[in-house]
Amino acid sequence: MSLIKVVEVSKSYEGGDGVVQALTNINLEINEGEFLALMGPSGSGKSTLLSILGGLNSPTTGKLIIDGIDVYALASERLADFRHEYVGFVFQQYQLIPYLTALENVMLPLAITSRTGREQRDMAQTVLDKVGLGSKSLRLPNQLSGGEQNRVAIARAIVNRPSLIFADEPTGSLDSKTAKELLELFQALNQDGLTIIMVTHNRENLEWVSRAVYIRDGVLSQIPQ
Amino acid sequence: MRLTNIALQNIRRRKMRSALLMLSVIIGVASIIFLYSTTQAMQEDVANKLDQFGSNILILPDSGQSLTFGGITVEAPTQIKELDMSLIPLMQTIKNKETLATIAPKLLANTNLKGREILLLGVDFSQEFKLKKWWKVDGLSKNQLPSAGEVILGSDVALALGLSPNQTVTIKGQDFKVAGIIQSTGSSENDQAVFMDLTVLQKLTKRPNAISLIETAALCYTCPIEEITQQLSAKLPGTKVTALMSTLESRDDTVSKFNLFARSVSLILFLASGLVITMTMKSSVEERTREIGILRAIGFRKRHIIQIVLAEAGWLSLLGGLLGYILGMGMAVSFGSDLMKAQVHIPWQPDLLMYALSASLIIGLTASFYPAWKGSRLDPTESLRYL
Structure with missing residues (x-):
């Protein structure tokens, strides 16, 4: 069943040398429970497509339908609510808040819910346990390794039980052992029912995903399995 | 965790920046309290001296x-x-x-x-x-x-x-x-x-x-x-x-001019403090562009961002107001009279504490509103340098 439907999406923006066409007429359907890889070289438009899929960056033309909702037809604050309810992000540089502990970082998406402090704490601790960082929950981000920070970012992405996880080059700055552990974690989450869309330029990661698409110069093509 | 906790954690863990913001409130409030107390004493002193100057x-x-x-x-x-x-x-x-x-x-x-x-x-x-x-x-x-x-x-x-x-x-x-x-x-x-x-x-x-x-x-x-x-x-x-009404009118005229001067200086200090807080909060919000981007990306509404920035400004302003009151009043009581060569004793005025807290809160929130509003409107993609 199709969870995400990308219809004729194009994105252009003003660059230093005039208008840059980042994406051209993208059409894509992603099923619920898929683990999709967005492949492509640097500057191909894969991160732009990911930000559009995540409701962060409106396309110049085209539509994004997620779970039957025309995402970019939503007003700004409803779009924020949509992101909160449906989407979990794992950013390229982890993007943790430096003055909050691992536990507090994970609790962030819950801070704007009606859950009590204890409920929030329990939920955050549970997901930290799940990503293997239960014992380091009171550490600040700068007291954690890159791989551990990445796991905190994943915990933060899943704590609110979203339908979708968007991960932008999550293994980009990790050694091969840590990268493998992380992909195993993603695979486990996917097996739990989460739909995951991961941007990567590493072909080795393809063995972990259920499907991959390739972007070059803003144009999408399927990669046969 | 609530939004105010995020603000409090930011204050607690970014001590230097928080201290700088609070310092601007302390200096502003202390100056106004000191000036107000001493000019009140001076007014009384001047009025008394004028009263003694002829019947x-x-x-x-x-x-x-x-x-x-x-x-x-x-x-x-x-x-x-x-x-x-x-x-x-x-x-x-x-x-x-x-x-x-x-x-x-x-x-x-x-x-x-x-x-x-x-x-x-x-x-x-x-x-x-x-x-x-x-x-x-x-x-x-x-x-x-x-x-x-x-x-x-x-x-x-x-x-x-x-x-x-x-x-x-x-x-x-x-x-x-x-x-x-x-x-x-x-x-x-x-x-x-x-x-x-x-x-x-x-x-x-x-x-x-x-x-x-x-x-x-x-x-x-x-x-x-x-x-x-x-x-x-x-x-x-x-x-x-x-x-003798002419004597009194002349006295009142002098005292009211004095009063006007004191109020003008207080207003200037109030505005200067507001400007300093605005600039400090603006740079604080700009410093946290990436953080705001993260919060917006994970579903925080604009008003949530405004609430966090204002909660932070509010706490720091209240604390700054309290410390500013203690410092300003303490200075006025200790050496205000000597400094102004006034013969009137300046007492501790607890009623000024409420004014100091209210004024510092108003100035802190007002000065921070624009940076908070501007921060809330940041594009999350731009904030995260996502593209």
């Missing part, structure tokens, strides 16, 4: 006519209804007796010297010199008072009679030494009169205990003159107690 209440017989003295005239003593010395201790029994800084009784009489009609004024020299602080008397050293056998002359009288200090003048058959001559004051009651000891004139005119009028300097800053005149009227039957 502001005149006590006259209920009816009477006569010789001219500051608008009062005295004719033959027999026709004048007079006051007597027993009124002086009665004046000290009014409710606001501590406001009566100077009580200067006077006996007015006339005499003929070298063919000229001259006004004689019997005064209590110690009180008179307190009242007439602008007098410059040639022949008398500072703080020296004439004795019972001495007189001082107004400049016009001295000139007309050709008298100078240490010469002798005969008044109603008694010789007096000229102790000094008052430099011209521009007012006829000072320049055209002979001043002598009150009891001596009472004996010379055979009017023991008699006085013609009482000039009083009341400190009206804390107690309105109308109240003092009413209290005096009630205690002194058969008298007419009059407030």
Whole structure:
């Protein structure tokens, strides 16, 4: 069943040398429970497509339908609510808040819910346990390794039980052992029912995903399995 | 975790930046509190000094006519209804007796010297010199008072009679030494009169205990003159107690100008503090662009971002307001009076704490609103440099 439907999406923006066409007429359907890889070289438009899929960056033309909702037809604050309810992000540089502990970082998406402090704490601790960082929950981000920070970012992405996880080059700055552990974690989450869309330029990661698409110069093509 | 916790954690873990923001509030509030307290004390001090600079209440017989003295005239003593010395201790029994800084009784009489009609004024020299602080008397050293056998002359009288200090003048058959001559004051009651000891004139005119009028300097800053005149009227039957409105208006004018100056400086400080807080909050929000991007990306609404920034500003402003109050009030109480050379004691004013907290909160929130609003409108993609 199709969870995400990308219809004729194009994105252009003003660059230093005039208008840059980042994406051209993208059409894509992603099923619920898929683990999709967005492949492509640097500057191909894969991160732009990911930000559009995540409701962060409106396309110049085209539509994004997620779970039957025309995402970019939503007003700004409803779009924020949509992101909160449906989407979990794992950013390229982890993007943790430096003055909050691992536990507090994970609790962030819950801070704007009606859950009590204890409920929030329990939920955050549970997901930290799940990503293997239960014992380091009171550490600040700068007291954690890159791989551990990445796991905190994943915990933060899943704590609110979203339908979708968007991960932008999550293994980009990790050694091969840590990268493998992380992909195993993603695979486990996917097996739990989460739909995951991961941007990567590493072909080795393809063995972990259920499907991959390739972007070059803003144009999408399927990669046969 | 609540939004306020995020703000508190930010304050707690980014101590230097939080301290800088709070410092701007502390300096602003402390300056305003210090300035307000000391200028209040200065106003009271200036008002008191102006009140002592000449009389502001005149006590006259209920009816009477006569010789001219500051608008009062005295004719033959027999026709004048007079006051007597027993009124002086009665004046000290009014409710606001501590406001009566100077009580200067006077006996007015006339005499003929070298063919000229001259006004004689019997005064209590110690009180008179307190009242007439602008007098410059040639022949008398500072703080020296004439004795019972001495007189001082107004400049016009001295000139007309050709008298100078240490010469002798005969008044109603008694010789007096000229102790000094008052430099011209521009007012006829000072320049055209002979001043002598009150009891001596009472004996010379055979009017023991008699006085013609009482000039009083009341400190009206804390107690309105109308109240003092009413209290005096009630205690002194058969008298007419009059407030000298021109003196009061002049005093009020000076004090209100002073007040206006203090308020203007406070307003400037208030605006300067607001500007500093705005700039600090603006740079703080700009510093946190990436963080705001993260929060927006994970579903925080614009109002959530505004709430976090304002909560942070609110906490720091309240704490800054409290510390600013303690610092400003402490400085004012400790050395405000000495610094301003004011003779009024500055007490701790707990009521100012509420004003300090409210003002710092208002200034903190107002100054932070624009940076907060601007921060909330940041594009999450741009904030994260996502593209």
